Amino acid sequence: xxxxxxxxxxxxxxxxxxxxxxxxxxxxxxxxxxxxxxxxxxxxxxxxxxxxxxxxxxxxxxxxxxxxxxxxxxxxxxxxxxxxxxxxxxxxxxxxxxxxxxxxxxxxxxxxxxxxxxxxxxxxxxxxxxxxxxxxxxxxxxxxxxxxxxxxxxxxxxxxxxxxxxxxxxxxxxxxxxxxxxxxxxxxxxxxxxxxxxxxxxxxxxxxxxxxxxxxxxxxxxxxxxxxxxxxxxxxxxxxxxxxxxxxxxxxxxxxxxxxxxxxxxxxxxxxxxxxxx
Amino acid sequence: xxxxxxxxxxxxxxxxxxxxxxxxxxxxxxxxxxxxxxxxxxxxxxxxxxxxxxxxxxxxxxxxxxxxxxxxxxxxxxxxxxxxxxxxxxxxxxxxx
Numbered sequence: 001x002x003x004x005x006x007x008x009x010x011x012x013x014x015x016x017x018x019x020x021x022x023x024x025x026x027x028x029x030x031x032x033x034x035x036x037x038x039x040x041x042x043x044x045x046x047x048x049x050x051x052x053x054x055x056x057x058x059x060x061x062x063x064x065x066x067x068x069x070x071x072x073x074x075x076x077x078x079x080x081x082x083x084x085x086x087x088x089x090x091x092x093x094x095x096x097x098x099x100x101x102x103x104x105x106x107x108x109x110x111x112x113x114x115x116x117x118x119x120x121x122x123x124x125x126x127x128x129x130x131x132x133x134x135x136x137x138x139x140x141x142x143x144x145x146x147x148x149x150x151x152x153x154x155x156x157x158x159x160x161x162x163x164x165x166x167x168x169x170x171x172x173x174x175x176x177x178x179x180x181x182x183x184x185x186x187x188x189x190x191x192x193x194x195x196x197x198x199x200x201x202x203x204x205x206x207x208x209x210x211x212x213x214x215x216x217x218x219x220x221x222x223x224x225x226x227x228x229x230x231x232x233x234x235x236x237x238x239x240x241x242x243x244x245x246x247x248x249x250x251x252x253x254x255x256x257x258x259x260x261x262x263x264x265x266x267x268x269x270x271x272x273x274x275x276x277x278x
Numbered sequence: 279x280x281x282x283x284x285x286x287x288x289x290x291x292x293x294x295x296x297x298x299x300x301x302x303x304x305x306x307x308x309x310x311x312x313x314x315x316x317x318x319x320x321x322x323x324x325x326x327x328x329x330x331x332x333x334x335x336x337x338x339x340x341x342x343x344x345x346x347x348x349x350x351x352x353x354x355x356x357x358x359x360x361x362x363x364x365x366x367x368x369x370x371x372x373x374x375x
Binding site for chain 1: 280282285286289292293331335336337338339340341353354357358360361
């Protein structure tokens, strides 16, 4: 049987890639340290496969066909299309894992979830900035889960908890002895293209981190359901952390670092969860 | 309220480098290819951030004004001005997550 061996979360933001070389040195150093620590922990758990939970920034989907959740079940996916990403992460193709992707999809359908599927996704900066900065081996197969974090109505936080538990169930029921890690990307607070653009809501971010650390699902659900409507739109990506959190069993959260990052417009958060005991 | 055709224009610009080139060469001609309402067309021609903001997803709006070459500081300042007393109503945050 497969095994969940590592659970992680990291912020992303296009400016991290676009302005990496010109970013203030101390700022770049803080981002580097946090991403590197996730990379160190990820390599230590020796994954055979990485499930990446990310938003889609209008790359695969549009409002004429916008899934709440899409699972990438192909053997390959396309690398990032953004010109600023091609300079730093020039991978045009990323490996998928069709067998596990299909198993995750089937497990979802068997448990009354209704995701969409894709045999070939294009993985934008939301997925690829963390892969780039963490230093994920480009040969490591990925199973992407794209979540609608951008356009209301979005999946409820309650549903994201259920998705996290489902991901865990799919991993633990997969018949091959794979070591599987999960990475949620996005958040914490940021505000993009709205009247509060540039606002980093540190009060929200610290409360959010505290709620993850306490772990209790109902409290975290109530907090996020209420507060996400009051903070910047980028914070909706916290759904991807919630899925990671629930995959971990909603326990074992460890903050690696948090700092407001005005240079990249995000409340930069980095975390891992304790993997379940063998 | 989401404007489908404005959103479609912005989405297509994100995906089609030739369309971006065409748009930069002749905005009005590209806008004609979409079912854009007259008041929205005016807002596009005027780079009216405040008028366009309530009509499209905030991420698409940001991308569009990058295509238009508006510096980020100016784009943010125009958004922030919408919060000023007496400014037109701010966009419906819930609708554009």
